[in-house]
Structure formats: structure tokens, C-alpha cells
Amino acid sequence: MVILFGKKKETVPAIYTVETCTACGDKVRRVFEEGDYVFLSKGESLCKNCGSSSTMMVSAIYGEYPPEKNAAPST
Numbered sequence: 202m203v204i205l206f207g208k209k210k211e212t213v214p215a216i217y218t219v220e221t222c223t224a225c226g227d228k229v230r231r232v233f234e235e236g237d238y239v240f241l242s243k244g245e246s247l248c249k250n251c252g253s254s255s256t257m258m259v260s261a262i263y264g265e266y267p268p269e270k271n272a273a274p275s276t
């Protein structure tokens with residue numbers, strides 16, 4: 202399930218996946234890949250923090266809009 206925070210429809214949000222290491226709790230954000238879902242555990246994932254393998258679990262998936270270029274406060 203992907204939760205998007207509405208803004209402009211013409212702006213395509215970047216989808217990110219957050220993986221949490223179940224061994225040390227380290228969180229890693231990466232670009233969403235097809236097939237990702239919350240609580241998914243990929244066997245090939247390696248924790249960069251503690252080095253444990255098969256401990257990375259998807260904890261969140263969210264869409265993030267890029268910063269608006271037109272919203273600059275300078276005149």
C-alpha cells in the first residue's frame with residue numbers, strides 16, 4: 202500500500218521504500234522497486250550498519266514530491 206500526500210496532480214512523486222534492520226534497527230531509504238510492500242523481507246539485503254544479512258525488512262513505503270522550483274521566496 203502506498204500513501205500519497207496530495208499536492209499537484211501533474212507532479213509525479215518519487216516513491217521511496219524504507220527498510221529497517223531487524224537486528225540493529227538501522228533504517229535505509231531507497232527508491233521503490235516493483236514488488237515492494239511493507240513487511241517484505243528480501244533475503245539478499247545486507248545491513249550496511251551491522252553487516253547482518255537477511256535482516257532488512259520493509260517498514261514503510263511513501264511517495265515524496267520533489268521541491269517546487271516555482272515556490273522560491275525570492276522575487
Ligand SMILES: [Zn+2]
Pocket residue numbers: 222223224225226227248249250251252253256
Ligand atoms: Zn543492522
